[in-house]
Amino acid sequence: MNTKKVAVIVGSLRKESFNRKVAKEMIRLAPEGLELQIVEIKDLTFFSEDIENSPPQTWTDFKNQVQNSDAVLFVSPEYNRTIPGVLKNAMEIGGRPPKENSWKGKPGAVVTVSPGAIGGMGSNQTIRVAAANLHLSMMTQPEAFIGTIKDKLLEDGVTVDEKTEKFLVTFLEAFKNWVEKF
Template sequence: MAKKVLALVGGISKDSLNKKFYNALKENAPSGFEVDTFDISLLPHFSQDIEKDAPKIVKDFKQRIKDCDAVLIITPEYNRSMPGVLKNAIDWGSRPHPDNSWEGKKGAITGASSGSIGTFGAQQHLRQVMAHLNVQMLCQPEFYFNGNKAFDENGKLTEERTKEFIKKYWNAFQEFLK
């Protein structure tokens, strides 16, 4: 039976490096994985005023989390942390208390950046948040991707060494999920 992996892409701009990275990850996923995403930019800003009677899109998002076998977070780094839109999605998934949709899930974090240290700060911050929500995260290999020159004009990954590392990463994630 295929493993359903819900990918959350924290880069929401039209030409997001992390969207390109998500496509490369999905394209290179091993057989037996169904990788899909949810457009987190459509979620309203989290507010306790509406959490108990959340909009349909929030309910749909929480159900997608509950229905997946694992979550893959692909994040840019903003000021050594995750983007607000990603934190907003994580918060919606955990609320209202005690309806934590993340509870007991397994996951992995990666991300693309144009900076020399990739998304190290964002990933470490995300690990703290996800640990608090009882999500067991893949620890190794860590994947900090500098994707400045890795994609062609059509957004296709061209770096062979990155494709090989993606395969290594997926293999480790596959073993982690067993």
């Protein structure tokens, strides 16, 4: 089997983001056949139709990284029961103009991470709705809502909770199987 490149989009810009730590853990735990790489969104300016036909280089670079991937994995927090603005902005940039949709036809998955008990469920569902409109084929099971994250990670981002690590491995194996269908 050929190794599949997975664009990992982290929906948080916070320096010590729990989501970035989980994304890095997932990179470490990725099964053979999946190569996960974080695609940065911090330098993307706000989306505007006024400039989408002659976009800034940061937009072009981002779209190319997504386009050159075989799959997409969103790892995101939840802000006010929905998707972080920076992630929504990246999704818009990647999907516009519609004839140049970088997401189209790619398999995808979402993991939401939160210090709260329900693990970003609102954001997870909102990402799925937006992804469907962008023509991403999202893995439906297992769903990944990782709550009470402060109890599960060390400061360096290493999973300390054996149950969480096992879940991430199971999730990544399922994602690998999903990606191989495309």
